[in-house]
Amino acid sequence: xxxxxxxxxxxxxxxxxxxxxxxxxxxxxxxxxxxxxxxxxxxxxxxxxxxxxxxxxxxxxxxxxxxxxxxxxxxxxxxxxxxxxxxxxxxxxxxxxxxxxxxxxxxxxxxxxxxxxxxxxxxxxxxxxxxxxxxxxxxxxxxxxxxxxxxxxxxxxxxxxxxxxxxxxxxxxxxxxxxxxxxxxxxxxxxxxxxxxxxxxxxxxxxxxxxxxxxxxxxxxxxxxxxxxxxxxxxxxxxxxxxxxxxxxxxxxxxxxxxxxxxxxxxxxxxxxxxxxx
Amino acid sequence: xxxxxxxxxxxxxxxxxxxxxxxxxxxxxxxxxxxxxxxxxxxxxxxxxxxxxxxxxxxxxxxxxxxxxxxxxxxxxxxxxxxxxxxxxxxxxxxxxxxxxxxxxxxxxxxxxxxxxxxxxxxxxxxxxxxxxxxxxxxxxxxxxxxxxxxxxxxxxxxxxxxxxxxxxxxxxxxxxxxxxxxxxxxxxxxxxxxxxxxxxxxxxxxxxxxxxxxxxxxxxxxxxxxxxxxxxxxxxxxxxxxxxxxxxxxxxxxxxxxxxxxxxxxxxxxxxxxxxxxxxxxxxxxxxxxxxxxxxxxxxxxxxxxxxxxxxxxxxxxxxxxxxxxxxxxxxxxxxxxxxxxxxxxxxxxxxxxxxxxxxxxxxxxxxxxxxxxxxxxxxxxxxxxxxxxxxxxxxxxxxxxxxxxxxxxxxxxxxxxxxxxxxxxxxxxxxxxxxxxxxxxxxxxxxxxxxxxxxxxxxxxxxxxxxxxxxxxxx
Ligand SMILES: Nc1nc2c(ncn2[C@@H]2O[C@H](COP(=O)(O)OP(=O)(O)OP(=O)(O)O)[C@@H](O)[C@H]2O)c(=O)[nH]1
Ligand SMILES: [Mg+2]
Numbered sequence: 001x002x003x004x005x006x007x008x009x010x011x012x013x014x015x016x017x018x019x020x021x022x023x024x025x026x027x028x029x030x031x032x033x034x035x036x037x038x039x040x041x042x043x044x045x046x047x048x049x050x051x052x053x054x055x056x057x058x059x060x061x062x063x064x065x066x067x068x069x070x071x072x073x074x075x076x077x078x079x080x081x082x083x084x085x086x087x088x089x090x091x092x093x094x095x096x097x098x099x100x101x102x103x104x105x106x107x108x109x110x111x112x113x114x115x116x117x118x119x120x121x122x123x124x125x126x127x128x129x130x131x132x133x134x135x136x137x138x139x140x141x142x143x144x145x146x147x148x149x150x151x152x153x154x155x156x157x158x159x160x161x162x163x164x165x166x167x168x169x170x171x172x173x174x175x176x177x178x179x180x181x182x183x184x185x186x187x188x189x190x191x192x193x194x195x196x197x198x199x200x201x202x203x204x205x206x207x208x209x210x211x212x213x214x215x216x217x218x219x220x221x222x223x224x225x226x227x228x229x230x231x232x233x234x235x236x237x238x239x240x241x242x243x244x245x246x247x248x249x250x251x252x253x254x255x256x257x258x259x260x261x262x263x264x265x266x267x268x269x270x271x272x273x274x275x276x277x278x
Numbered sequence: 279x280x281x282x283x284x285x286x287x288x289x290x291x292x293x294x295x296x297x298x299x300x301x302x303x304x305x306x307x308x309x310x311x312x313x314x315x316x317x318x319x320x321x322x323x324x325x326x327x328x329x330x331x332x333x334x335x336x337x338x339x340x341x342x343x344x345x346x347x348x349x350x351x352x353x354x355x356x357x358x359x360x361x362x363x364x365x366x367x368x369x370x371x372x373x374x375x376x377x378x379x380x381x382x383x384x385x386x387x388x389x390x391x392x393x394x395x396x397x398x399x400x401x402x403x404x405x406x407x408x409x410x411x412x413x414x415x416x417x418x419x420x421x422x423x424x425x426x427x428x429x430x431x432x433x434x435x436x437x438x439x440x441x442x443x444x445x446x447x448x449x450x451x452x453x454x455x456x457x458x459x460x461x462x463x464x465x466x467x468x469x470x471x472x473x474x475x476x477x478x479x480x481x482x483x484x485x486x487x488x489x490x491x492x493x494x495x496x497x498x499x500x501x502x503x504x505x506x507x508x509x510x511x512x513x514x515x516x517x518x519x520x521x522x523x524x525x526x527x528x529x530x531x532x533x534x535x536x537x538x539x540x541x542x543x544x545x546x547x548x549x550x551x552x553x554x555x556x557x558x559x560x561x562x563x564x565x566x567x568x569x570x571x572x573x574x575x576x577x578x579x580x581x582x583x584x585x586x587x588x589x590x591x592x593x594x595x596x597x598x599x600x601x602x603x604x605x606x607x608x609x610x611x612x613x614x615x616x617x618x619x620x621x622x623x624x625x626x627x628x629x630x631x632x633x634x635x636x637x638x639x640x641x642x643x644x645x646x647x648x649x650x651x652x653x654x655x656x657x658x659x660x661x662x663x664x665x666x667x668x669x670x671x672x673x674x675x676x677x678x679x680x681x682x683x684x685x686x687x688x689x690x691x692x693x694x695x696x697x698x699x700x701x702x703x704x705x706x707x708x709x710x711x712x713x714x715x716x717x718x719x720x721x722x723x724x725x726x727x728x729x730x731x732x733x734x735x736x737x738x739x740x741x742x743x744x745x746x747x748x749x750x751x752x753x754x755x
Contacts, residue, residue, distance in 0.1 A: 027323050033508040036317040088531060088559070089390025089504065119559070120429035121422045128421040128445055173534040204390060208320030208508025210536035231389065234477040235517070236510035259389070259419070 022047075032276045034239035035209050038065060038246060062273045065246040071267045073253050074198045074225065079157050081165045081194055083150075085183060085222060086202035087214055088171030091230035091256055093122065095202050096168040097129035098256065098264035104133060108163035113153025114139035115146045115186060116170035126168050133261060136160075146170065146182065147189040154193035165194075174217035184221045200253065202228045205238035215244045226253035229267075233257040237276050294351035305337045305354070312358060319539030319576050322512045325546050329365075333358055359573055365542060367569025369551035373526075376497045379467040380412070382458060384494065386487055386522055387502035388514060389475030392530035394423060396502055396556055397472040398430035399564040404468055405436055412466040414457030415440035416450040416490060419474035427472055434561050437466075450474065450486065455493040471496070478517025487522040499524040500553065503544065505532045511540035515548050524548075529572075530556040533563065539576050611705050613669040617661045620654055659687040660697050672698050 022043065029039040045061045074080065082099065084092050093116065100110045112130055114137055116122035123139045130137035138153040150167045157165035169186065172179035187196055201224040203211050218224050227245075229238045229252050241252050252272065257263045294300055294308055309330050316326045336357045344350045375381045383400065385393045394417065401411045413431045415438060417423035424444035431438035439457040442448025454471050461469045473490060476483035491499065501515060501524040518524055527548070529541055532555045545552055552567045661669065663686030668675055675683075675698055684691045 030317065030323050031509045031512075033320075033510070036314060087506070087534065089392060091390060119426070120433075121426035124425050125420070125422040173531065175535045176533075204504075204506075206388065206504070206507045206510045206514070208506060208511075208536065208540065209318055210320075210506045210534065211508075213535060214506075231477070233479075234388070234510070235479050235513040236508070240508060 028277075029239075032237035032239035033208055033211075033243075034276065035212075035243045038239075038243055058277070059270075059273055062242070062276065063269060065242055066269060067245040067249045067251040069249060069251045071226075071251040071253055071269065073266060075164075076197050079162055079165050079194055080198070081154065081157070081167075081190065081196045082198045082200060083167045083169065083187060083190070083196050083222070084200050084202060084228070085169050085218055085224070086171060087173050090171065090202040090204040090207075091228070092116075092171060092202045093125050093129070093168050094259065095200070095228045095230060095254070095256060095264070096126065096166050097133060098261050099166055099200075099254070100129070100135045100164075101133045101261035102264060103164045104135060109160070110135045110164045110166065111153060111157040111160065111162045112137045113150045113165070113167045115150050115153075115167045117142055117144045117146050117149060118170040122168075122170065129261070147186045150186050150190045151193060154190045158193060167196075174214050180217065180221040183218075187222050198226060198253075199224050200226050200228050201250070202230055202256075203238070203241055203244070204236075205229055205231045205234065205241075206236040207238075207240050209240060209243070211240035212243055212247060215248050215250055219248065219250065224250055226251055228252075228254040228256060229272075230256035232275070233263065237278075238272075239276055242272075242276065294354065297351075300341065300350040300354075302338055302341070305334060305341070308337075308354065309334050315577070316539060316542075319537035320508045320511070320543075321539035321576070322509055322543040322547070324512075325543045328546070329361065329542075332361060336361070359577070362542065362573035362576060363569045365546045366552060366572050367567075369545070369549060370567070370569065371526075371551055371553070372566075373553070374497055379465075380458070380461045381468045382471065382494055382496040382498075383469065384454075384471045384473065384491060384496040384499045385502055385528075386473055386499060386518060386524060387475060388477060388504070388507075389420070391475060391502045391504050392556060393417070393475065393502045394426050394430060394472050395559065395561070396528060396530060396554075396564075397427060397470050398434050398436075398561050399556060400470050400554075401431065401436040402434040402561050403564060405434065409468045410466045411436050411468040411470055412457065412461045412464070413438045414454055414461075414469055414471040415442070415444065416454045416457070417472050417474040418442055418444040418448045418450050418453065419446065421445050423472070423474070430561065451489045451493050454490045458494050469494075478514040478521065484517070484521035491522050498526060500526050500528050501544075501548075501550070502528045502530060503540065505529045505538040505541070506534060506536040507540045509543075511543050512547055515544045519548050519550075524550060526551050526553040528552070528554045528556060529567065533557045537576055538572060541572055542576055610709075613661050613664065613672055613701060614666070616701060617658065617669065620658045620661065656687075656689060656693070657697060660684075660689055660694055663687040672701060 025046070026039055026043055029042055030036065034042070042061055046058060049057045049061075084096050084099075086092050096112060100112055103110050112126060112135055114123040114126045116126070117140060123142060127137050127139065136156070138149065138156050140149040140152065146169065153167060154165060156162075167186070167190065169183060170179075172183065174180060187199070190196055199222050201215060201218050203214065207214070215224065215227070227241055227250055229241045232238055232255055244250055245252065252267045255265050255267055255272070257265070294304060297304060312333065313326055313330050316329065317323065321329070333354075337354045340353050340357065341350060344353055373381070373383065385397055387393050397413055401413055404411050413427055413436055415424045415427045417427070422445065424440050424442070428438050428440055439453075439460050441456065442453055450473065454473075457471065458469055471490070471494065473487060474483070476487060478484070499522060501518050503511065503515070507514075515527075527541075527544055527550055529538065529552060532538065541552055544550070552569075552572075555565050555567045557563045557565065660683060663683045668679060668683075680691050680694045680698075684694050687694075
């Protein structure tokens with residue numbers, strides 16, 4: 001039985017929660033990666049909950065940590081331009097493919113730009129996805145300038161009046177200031193053609209507290225507008241994304257749950273929060 | 279939330295140090311601080327609890343044998359650090375070579391952990407030691423993983439066995455098996471098998487991994503794990519241990535700023551040694567694992583060794599050698615040396631990031647965050663406006679000299695005064711450090727890459743080590 005239902009059962013019944021029970025609660029909260037601060041806040045608030053409607057009250061405590069910003073993906077009239085960023089290996093390229101597939105299934109026309117000119121075979125990886133999904137992938141030469149590939153892509157998307165234009169970028173650690181500057185440049189150059197409407201930061205659900213640092217620094221350089229929480233199909237619960245919501249106000253917008261293009265859905269607060277407590 | 283572990287941890291110790299005598303309740307407070315610090319570093323709760331219990335017991339045991347509060351604080355610090363190093367490095371060993379070649383190394387881990395890049399790094403590492411590795415492309419899952427390995431192999435000049443195109447086609451078990459046969463027939467003495475990333479909860483894929491294992495009977499299975507992983511490290515490493523088993527651990531992406539507390543969880547839960555550290559996207563950015571570095575990192579004491587490496591890149595050997603000689607001979611550190619350092623520092627890039635890596639940096643978190651990169655430029659201008667005599671001996675700087683310097687550098691006299699004061703303080707501290715003491719705290723803006731042995735307690739027993747981090751890294755590395 002998950003933490004949550006156990007808690008509810010206890011609180012509904014005799015209402016006595018022993019120190020050991022609290023310790024177990026803390027353990028389960030921490031193991032979801034929400035971090036010691038949120039875990040403590042949750043416990044403090046939970047201790048005040050009275051038995052009536054405990055379930056709702058607890059969900060409410062967690063939900064209050066969500067960002068007040070909209071969790072809806074942004075779309076605009078004309079071409080919606082999306083840039084996908086993140087540290088190495090979080091699932092950026094796969095998320096680009098998943099987004100493309102999602103929009104295509106919803107009847108939108110999509111163009112992709114292979115902005116990872118650095119990692120070996122990254123361009124081929126996106127092209128393979130493009131073929132599978134049936135969307136155009138604009139690419140340049142390997143080790144070329146990512147900004148110019150993105151620029152070409154943006155022009156193509158404009159000319160072809162595509163509904164959605166998505167830029168894949170190379171993975172980079174946020175503490176490498178030269179690489180972060182390069183990313184900011186990609187954004188600036190693309191915005192000469194059209195504004196970037198959405199910057200999605202891909203956070204791997206297994207990430208620990210470092211995820212906060214990632215979100216903070218990526219936001220500083222490219223103004224992240226939303227989180228893609230990937231790899232939620234594993235045993236990790238992705239609690240750091242809640243810490244990001246609480247701390248930085250950046251909303252989770254998408255959830256990735258597998259390696260195929262269909263394993264992807266818009267964020268749903270209820271199921272995410274329940275997942276954290278399960 | 280961003281309050282760093284460093285400040286928490288060094289806070290705990292400086293309050294211990296300031297006590298005349300440490301009581302058992304002080305130890306309890308410190309234990310609670312350390313507990314919090316480790317949790318913020320992503321160490322799993324169960325591991326934290328065991329660790330704290332151990333520290334508490336050892337600290338209480340050490341108390342009566344010590345005299346002053348400072349000694350006791352240092353002793354407790356040593357206990358914490360040594361315990362961490364013990365867990366992290368306790369099982370340390372090198373790769374076991376097979377009696378009958380080829381030595382087979384199989385890589386396993388989650389998606390995106392960095393296996394393919396690591397395969398290339400291992401191949402390069404062992405090829406440089408005179409081995410003849412073969413890479414085997416058994417990740418047939420992720421689009422173009424095979425191509426990626428081929429590109430990687432080419433750039434390190436190691437052949438890649440890749441009979442299947444991948445992208446969902448081909449049998450990874452057969453590829454692995456054929457790869458070994460191929461290696462035998464062509465007399466390669468080492469085979470490195472890249473496999474697809476998989477989740478611990480994915481039973482089918484875990485079964486596939488164990489099938490690969492059974493087909494190739496590896497000498498080493500290395501579990502590759504991202505240093506940024508959080509609490510899931512425990513579940514996932516256990517799942518891989520049960521599902522395929524592994525003999526050693528490789529931590530990747532250590533060039534990031536994650537504390538890497540998962541290393542402690544994995545080492546203490548699985549009792550498998552952490553063998554290698556992967557520290558960058560380039561194929562030479564790879565090293566054997568140093569438990570001491572990881573311990574400082576988890577404790578938030580700053581990764582001096584990594585800082586030293588960056589410094590080494592920025593400082594030309596002449597500058598370092600000069601400073602090193604000076605330091606060893608007990609000569610004073612002068613404003614001229616400081617100028618050299620400032621110039622080298624501007625080559626190293628973003629200062630606040632670098633300062634953040636210094637031990638004790640947590641205490642100056644605010645200053646670091648507000649670090650004004652222009653400060654280096656302005657400070658350099660002031661020092662450059664001094665005469666060589668003034669740089670060598672700031673004591674001659676009287677009022678009129680200071681006024682001249684201010685004018686020359688376009689700064690205020692108070693800026694000049696400020697710089698001289700901070701410099702004098704830093705100089706004093708350098709002396710203190712050289713004499714084996716612990717600096718009370720670094721004056722902001724005066725922290726410099728060549729600041730030696732700032733984590734004195736850690737290295738206390740290694741007096742022979744160089745005081746210059748760059749040099750020390752060379753000695754150690
Ligand atoms: N299980 C699971 N795997 C995923 C998910 N998203 C991506 N992956 C896998 O994670 C691995 C890395 O994904 P990529 O999309 O290549 O990641 P990336 O961020 O583009 O990587 P770099 O460009 O190398 O930084 C691949 O094996 C993907 O199949 C997910 O939601 N669940
Ligand atoms: Mg990618």
